[in-house]
Amino acid sequence: MSRRLLSGNEAVARGAYEAGVHVATGYPGTPSTEILETLARFTDINAEWSPNEKVALEVAMGASFCSARALVTMKHVGLNVAADPLFTLAYTGVKGGLVIVSADDPGMHSSQNEQDNRNYARFAKIPMLEPADSQEAKDFTIRAFEISEQYDIPVLLRLTTRVCHGKSVVEEGPVRPRTEIRAFERNPEKYVMIPAFARKRRVSLEQRLERLAQLSETFEGNRIETGARELGIITSGIPYHYARESLPDASFLKLGLTHPLPERLIRDFASQVDRLAIVEELDPYLEEQLKAMGLEVSEKPAEYRMGELTPDRVKTMLTGERLAEAPAIKPRPPVLCAGCPHRGIFAVMHQLDLIVTGDIGCYTLGVLQPAGGLDTCVCMGAGVGHSYGFEKVLPEEQRKRVVAVIGDSTFFHSGITPLMDIAYNGGRATVIILDNRTTAMTGRQDHPGTGKDIRGRPARRVDLPALCRSLGIEDVRITNPWDLSGLESEIRAALEHDGPSVIINEGPCVLLERTPVLPMRVEEEICQVCGLCVETGCPAIREEEGRVRIDALQCRACGVCAQICPFDAIGPTES
Amino acid sequence: MADLTSVLLVGIGGQGVLTASEVIAEAAFRQGHDVKKSEVHGMSQRGGGVSSHLRFGPKVFSPLIPAGQVDLLLAFDRVEGEKYRFMLGPSGQVIDPAGADTARLGRMLNTFLVGVASNLLPIELPFWLEALRDCVRADFLEANLRVFHEGRNVQSARRNTG
Numbered sequence: 147m148s149r150r151l152l153s154g155n156e157a158v159a160r161g162a163y164e165a166g167v168h169v170a171t172g173y174p175g176t177p178s179t180e181i182l183e184t185l186a187r188f189t190d191i192n193a194e195w196s197p198n199e200k201v202a203l204e205v206a207m208g209a210s211f212c213s214a215r216a217l218v219t220m221k222h223v224g225l226n227v228a229a230d231p232l233f234t235l236a237y238t239g240v241k242g243g244l245v246i247v248s249a250d251d252p253g254m255h256s257s258q259n260e261q262d263n264r265n266y267a268r269f270a271k272i273p274m275l276e277p278a279d280s281q282e283a284k285d286f287t288i289r290a291f292e293i294s295e296q297y298d299i300p301v302l303l304r305l306t307t308r309v310c311h312g313k314s315v316v317e318e319g320p321v322r323p324r325t326e327i328r329a330f331e332r333n334p335e336k337y338v339m340i341p342a343f344a345r346k347r348r349v350s351l352e353q354r355l356e357r358l359a360q361l362s363e364t365f366e367g368n369r370i371e372t373g374a375r376e377l378g379i380i381t382s383g384i385p386y387h388y389a390r391e392s393l394p395d396a397s398f399l400k401l402g403l404t405h406p407l408p409e410r411l412i413r414d415f416a417s418q419v420d421r422l423a424i425v426e427e428l429d430p431y432l433e434e435q436l437k438a439m440g441l442e443v444s445e446k447p448a449e450y451r452m453g454e455l456t457p458d459r460v461k462t463m464l465t466g467e468r469l470a471e472a473p474a475i476k477p478r479p480p481v482l483c484a485g486c487p488h489r490g491i492f493a494v495m496h497q498l499d500l501i502v503t504g505d506i507g508c509y510t511l512g513v514l515q516p517a518g519g520l521d522t523c524v525c526m527g528a529g530v531g532h533s534y535g536f537e538k539v540l541p542e543e544q545r546k547r548v549v550a551v552i553g554d555s556t557f558f559h560s561g562i563t564p565l566m567d568i569a570y571n572g573g574r575a576t577v578i579i580l581d582n583r584t585t586a587m588t589g590r591q592d593h594p595g596t597g598k599d600i601r602g603r604p605a606r607r608v609d610l611p612a613l614c615r616s617l618g619i620e621d622v623r624i625t626n627p628w629d630l631s632g633l634e635s636e637i638r639a640a641l642e643h644d645g646p647s648v649i650i651n652e653g654p655c656v657l658l659e660r661t662p663v664l665p666m667r668v669e670e671e672i673c674q675v676c677g678l679c680v681e682t683g684c685p686a687i688r689e690e691e692g693r694v695r696i697d698a699l700q701c702r703a704c705g706v707c708a709q710i711c712p713f714d715a716i717g718p719t720e721s
Numbered sequence: 722m723a724d725l726t727s728v729l730l731v732g733i734g735g736q737g738v739l740t741a742s743e744v745i746a747e748a749a750f751r752q753g754h755d756v757k758k759s760e761v762h763g764m765s766q767r768g769g770g771v772s773s774h775l776r777f778g779p780k781v782f783s784p785l786i787p788a789g790q791v792d793l794l795l796a797f798d799r800v801e802g803e804k805y806r807f808m809l810g811p812s813g814q815v816i817d818p819a820g821a822d823t824a825r826l827g828r829m830l831n832t833f834l835v836g837v838a839s840n841l842l843p844i845e846l847p848f849w850l851e852a853l854r855d856c857v858r859a860d861f862l863e864a865n866l867r868v869f870h871e872g873r874n875v876q877s878a879r880r881n882t883g
Contacts, residue, residue, distance in 0.1 A: 477769075481769075483768070
């Protein structure tokens with residue numbers, strides 16, 4: 147068998163492949179995205195992007211009920227969207243193995259919160275596996291399918307950013323042939339959760355958890371590594387490696403199956419050491435359960451319940467030793483790319499002094515653009531609902547300044563229902579769909595509006611204007627993101643319109659195609675160095691030694707700076 | 722972890738930091754080392770700061786490098802490099818683009834810096850070349866191999882003094 151260097155995400159995909167997975171679904175979300183992208187390269191697997199995580203899980207459930215093995219991938223907040231089916235899925239159980247991957251993001255590298263999804267395993271009453279590196283990511287994925295089938299329950303595979311995007315050596319194994327799916331076997335008492343049936347499955351769920359607790363005691367991924375007696379560390383996931391690095395002499399109980407916990411094994415380990423310490427990222431998940439067992443463990447200080455752990459933080463937490471710290475240099479914030487179709491509309495909205503309810507995507511970065519701004523961003527689809535809430539209560543002169551912005555992929559994910567709400571309840575909101583024809587922030591994945599599937603093959607494409615009209619929006623406008631005066635007049639007209647409006651700002655993501663262009667140039671005799679072009683936040687323009695310079699390597703000649711310039715000092719390079 | 726080599730690559734999204742890290746990791750793996758690396762994708766790549774931790778040796782636990790244990794800091798950007806100097810070990814070295822013809826190298830600056838680094842890391846030439854073949858698109862391979870050797874011929878990696 148060959149050994150390869152794989153990321154945790156690639157390893158999960160490999161594991162699912164070796165486990166003979168039939169169906170894999172998900173919605174892109176950092177740090178989970180590459181799992182499904184990698185699986186899509188195995189052309190004999192049914193891998194596809196779903197419009198959102200709830201749909202992804204429901205499709206996987208359907209496949210599982212027909213005895214297929216199914217994998218669902220999402221980032222941590224995606225599991226909130228899929229939570230509705232998840233909780234009842236624990237009752238119904240599965241037929242074919244069903245594994246749900248939650249990729250958490252401690253430290254919020256690319257997320258709006260750092261919720262600890264280990265809590266979902268307890269809350270939804272399902273088993274959870276936590277790999278600590280790529281080899282475990284592959285092995286645990288295979289085990290997760292087996293456990294799911296043996297215990298008639300979905301399994302949560304909980305990853306974190308450093309496992310997903312870390313690379314380490316993986317030994318590839320044999321591929322289990324996919325079982326042949328013959329027919330759906332009816333079983334309403336298992337799959338139709340009316341109260342009478344659900345009450346029975348509720349009892350069954352407790353019995354299944356009881357059996358899983360037994361499994362946890364002997365699970366090969368829950369293991370003791372005996373070191374010095376003085377300190378025993380209980381840990382799981384990537385923090386295990388940080389602790390092994392920082393305190394190599396300690397004894398370890400390394401947990402891989404963290405719900406339900408192996409109580410006997412934990413007590414046994416506790417009796418072997420003088421002092422017990424827990425090393426875990428985010429919530430005191432293990433700590434609280436160990437305390438409930440009556441074990442003596444110290445409380446994790448609040449600062450370590452936030453942010454990522456590192457080998458240095460673990461060392462300081464356990465030994466009090468202070469280590470070198472990073473100097474206070476301002477972090478370099480991310481910006482919209484040069485040539486990004488979102489830059490111009492943010493400049494126009496800034497000029498019009500609009501109140502902008504926002505959403506999740508690249509355009510959230512509009513908040514950092516000096517000539518830009520965003521007033522809310524909470525979760526997928528929220529901006530559309532926010533704008534309607536604003537409209538309900540704000541005085542007229544403020545109401546007329548409110549717009550919602552939402553990306554195309556985000557709109558398909560969860561923007562359609564709030565737009566339906568606005569139309570249904572007689573709202574007047576103006577919703578701007580920033581249609582860049584891709585899911586840009588997560589690395590350009592296709593979606594129901596792109597006309598292509600996960601493998602780039604032709605797919606049916608949603609007719610966005612027709613969809614909006616069908617919801618009851620009569621005023622639908624298509625705009626060109628490179629024409630700033632056109633954008634201004636269309637936004638003004640939509641805000642004046644007596645009824646709800648949708649503006650579809652159509653311009654492909656600049657990263658989709660890289661055709662060579664002649665960069666814009668600054669006429670230095672005309673330029674007054676007023677800085678308005680620099681305030682668009684374009685990474686290709688900067689002010690340097692009292693002059694405005696355009697970086698020819700980065701410039702995509704989108705022309706936004708030229709339209710912003712009040713002196714006509716910026717123009718195309720003559721060829 | 723004295724028997725480990727720890728390399729920290731830092732720069733700005735779009736400079737090819739992650740590809741450079743990929744090449745070094747693959748080369749180290751082919752040399753027979755245990756390898757771990759860790760980095761962050763997504764929002765931080767939109768022109769924000771990017772860092773990649775890479776460690777190899779007989780057995781690696783943490784992919785993240787503890788402060789004071791970086792053997793080689795590859796700083797694609799001067800300001801980003803300054804931020805991470807505190808991570809350097811006592812004999813840690815820094816490679817940056819100072820002196821490189823950045824305008825001519827363009828998007829191959831990363832390969833040039835990997836070439837410079839190749840002199841300082843316990844990995845033999847054939848494994849570097851294999852790794853480059855594996856990580857670089859076929860149509861850019863020849864130019865990248867040229868730039869790699871150009872970097873490899875630079876002997877003036879500057880000693881860390883601070």
